[in-house]
Structure formats: C-alpha cells, structure tokens
Amino acid sequence: MDLTTSYLGLPLRNPLVASASPLSSSVERVRRLADAGVGAVVLSSLFEEQLRREDLRDLLLREAHEGSFGEALSYFPTLATEAPGGARRYLDLIERTASAIDVPVIASLNAATSGAWVEFAGWMQGAGAAALELNIFALPGDPHTSGREVEERHLEILQQVRAAVSLPIAVKLGPHFSSVGEMALRLHEAGADGLVLFNRFLQPDIDLRAMRVEPGFGLSSPDEARLPRTWIALLRRHFPGSLAATTGVDQADDVVTYLLAGADVVMTASALLRHGVEHVGVLLDGLGSWLESGGHHSVAEVRGLLAVPRDVDQTAYERAGYVAALEHGRATYAEVAAPERTGRPPG
Structure with missing residues (x-):
C-alpha cells in the first residue's frame, strides 16, 4: 500500500503529521514521534512575544552598561547577529531534531503582528528547518478594527517572513474571515506555499464559583473537524498550494475523511496526547486497511474524491x-x- 504524499514540496512517507504540541518540544519526544511512524513533525511553537521580550531584555542590558568603560563593548549582546537565550534554545532544537530523525522537521512561529522579530525566521532556516509553519493568531478585540485591516495584517506578517526565508511556508489561520476562499488565494499570492486549516481559538470561560475568567483549553473532538473539512473540500480545486487539515482527528476514519475532502496531509496533536504516541500506528494501520478494503492502492487515488468540483x-x-x-x-x-x-x- 502506497501511503506516500507531498506537502509544501516535501516528499513524505505518509500523510500523518504531528502538529505543534508539547510532544514536539524536545529531541527525545520528536524522535519518539518519528519512530512511531509520522510523516513529518511540526515543532512546538515559538511565540512572537518571546522574541520581543528577549530583545527588550538585551536592550535594557545594553543601556544599563553603555558608556561605563570602553572594554564593556566586548560583552554587549549583538542583537542583529546572535539569537537570545530562549530563541537560541529553539534553534538548537531545530538543529538537533533535524539531524536526529529521517522525516522533515517543520519549525513553527506563532505571531500576531509584524516587526523586527521576523528576522528569526531566517535563523530557523539556517538551523535546518525543512519548512516553516506561520501560525497567525490575531483576534481583533477592538470593535473599530475592520475586517480588511485584519486581512492586511495577516498579509503583512506573511510578506515580511517570506522576505526573510526561501523555505516553504504554510500559514495556519483561523476560520473567521468574511470570505475564507478569497483570503486563501490572497495568502498564496503573498507567498504562502500552503495553508493549515484551521487554528483553534481557545476561548476563555467564566468560573461561577470563583467569579473569575478562566483560560479555555481542551483537546479537540471529531465534531470540530466539520468546519475545516468543509473548507478543504471547497478550496481543493481552487487553491494552488498544499492543504493541511488539523483539528478533530482522533481515529483513522477522521484521517480518511480529511483525505477524501482533499487534504494533502492530516495533522494531529490531541489524539496523540489523549491516546499516546503509539496511536500513530493505529491511525496508519486504519488508513491502510480502509484503502485496501475499497480496492485502492495509494493515498493519491482517494485524495479529493469528495472535494467540490471546480465548475460547481x-x-x-x-x-x-x-x-x-x-x-x-x-x-x-x-x-x-x-x-x-x-x-x-x-x-
């Protein structure tokens, strides 16, 4: 059975990708994912706020010592050429995982605004990342912010990152656009090689007993797959790049339905956190069994069979x-x- 596929121009042994999560935050954990059989691994995300915070800390250190004595210049941080502490550790993670496993390692940047931090994307490329997942989480809380402003912010962030790297870029975005299809095409024109559909907005909740707002977090469920699966089926015949499905993957049937809708790869984190890394084998075995039972010989044969026809x-x-x-x-x-x-x- 041929499970091979291609994502962002990268050949993969199968369409199951471990998405960014605590399971991809260390070399040992990433190695376990690769040994379990995934086709690629997206490293846990590095956040724009981390880079900004470290840049500010280094700037304050520089100003505190500036002018003390001439020799001090030798130990000032070099912001433009050297990654700061936590960022350096992330580059080390890329370097070590890329050399430790035989499947593509995809770096992940989580951003909400444009700015000087995007230069770090270039360091990711130099560290050996095979591709970059740009997770844009920009929720407009100001009611005076227009929908077009939100779209332009996404495009500006992408364009700055695109200018910094030659790596393939997949943009992970949320579903809350007035026209998801137009936004998808605009992102492709701005330099996105693929899309990851969709980012989950983790809404807070209210604790009535404590009378306070609590952070909202929970693993995804199969019912949540309906929205991204619908848009993948709608976009498959129109979007020129790769489409990655994420959210709501728990069993092999969830992988199959995403592929039938037209996904190039299917990403999962919740299923592996819920059932353990060995669940990779369950998902891949189930996919192979379904293909065999239907008389199919490859993933390529079934991808997009239920996508919306182009002329509809x-x-x-x-x-x-x-x-x-x-x-x-x-x-x-x-x-x-x-x-x-x-x-x-x-x-």
Whole structure:
C-alpha cells in the first residue's frame, strides 16, 4: 500500500503529521514521534512575544552598561547577529531534531503582528528547518478594527517572513474571515506555499464559583473537524498550494475523511496526547486497511474524491447543503417536537 504524499514540496512517507504540541518540544519526544511512524513533525511553537521580550531584555542590558568603560563593548549582546537565550534554545532544537530523525522537521512561529522579530525566521532556516509553519493568531478585540485591516495584517506578517526565508511556508489561520476562499488565494499570492486549516481559538470561560475568567483549553473532538473539512473540500480545486487539515482527528476514519475532502496531509496533536504516541500506528494501520478494503492502492487515488468540483456554483452548493441539513434535522426530530404542538406531554 502506497501511503506516500507531498506537502509544501516535501516528499513524505505518509500523510500523518504531528502538529505543534508539547510532544514536539524536545529531541527525545520528536524522535519518539518519528519512530512511531509520522510523516513529518511540526515543532512546538515559538511565540512572537518571546522574541520581543528577549530583545527588550538585551536592550535594557545594553543601556544599563553603555558608556561605563570602553572594554564593556566586548560583552554587549549583538542583537542583529546572535539569537537570545530562549530563541537560541529553539534553534538548537531545530538543529538537533533535524539531524536526529529521517522525516522533515517543520519549525513553527506563532505571531500576531509584524516587526523586527521576523528576522528569526531566517535563523530557523539556517538551523535546518525543512519548512516553516506561520501560525497567525490575531483576534481583533477592538470593535473599530475592520475586517480588511485584519486581512492586511495577516498579509503583512506573511510578506515580511517570506522576505526573510526561501523555505516553504504554510500559514495556519483561523476560520473567521468574511470570505475564507478569497483570503486563501490572497495568502498564496503573498507567498504562502500552503495553508493549515484551521487554528483553534481557545476561548476563555467564566468560573461561577470563583467569579473569575478562566483560560479555555481542551483537546479537540471529531465534531470540530466539520468546519475545516468543509473548507478543504471547497478550496481543493481552487487553491494552488498544499492543504493541511488539523483539528478533530482522533481515529483513522477522521484521517480518511480529511483525505477524501482533499487534504494533502492530516495533522494531529490531541489524539496523540489523549491516546499516546503509539496511536500513530493505529491511525496508519486504519488508513491502510480502509484503502485496501475499497480496492485502492495509494493515498493519491482517494485524495479529493469528495472535494467540490471546480465548475460547481459553490455558494449554491453550500446553501443546498445547509437547507438539506435543516430538512434532515426536522425529519429526525419531528416526533420529539410533536407533543409540543399538540399540547400533550411527551412520552
């Protein structure tokens, strides 16, 4: 059975990619993922805030000693040519994992604004990253921020990173755009080689007992796969680059459905955190068994079989699906709703 695929121009032994998580935060953990059989690994993310904080710390150190005595110049930090502490450790992680495993290592930058920090992307390339995942998490809390401003911010960040590296870049973005399709095409024109759909916005919640806002975090569930799977099916015939699916992967069927929609690779972190790294084998064995049972010989044969055809009116297609879903729900729950209409108690 041929499970090979291509992502961002990189040949992969299979379409299962370990996405950024604590499981990819050390050489030993990354080696375990590779040994388990994944096709590629996305390292845990380095955040723009970390780079800004370290740049500020080095600047304060420089100003505190500036002019003390001439010899002091020899130990001032060299911001433009040397990565600071935590950033240096991230470069070490790239270097060591790239030499330790035989599958592509994809670096991950999490950003919300443009700025001088993007030069670090070039250091990632020099450290041996095979590609870069640019995770843009920019939630506009100001109600005066327009949708176009949000889009332009995404494009500006991408363009600055694109200017810093020749590596393939995949942009990981959220679904909250007025026109996801147009944004996808604009990102490709600005230099994105692929998209990762979708970033999960981890909304906070309210603790009634403590009367405070709590951070929101939880592993994804298969129901969450419907939104990214829908957009992958819609974009497959129109987006020229790679499409990576993420969110809601737990069992082999989830991998298969994403591939049928048109994903080049399927990323997962929650399933591996929930079931353990050895779950990689369960997912790949399940994928192989499904292909064999259907008489298929490769992943390439089934990719995009259920993607929306290029010549279909996609707006009408989605509207028809929406109406059909409502009709199905009405038929399914009509009996439950009937007592309410007649005034008789249920059951």
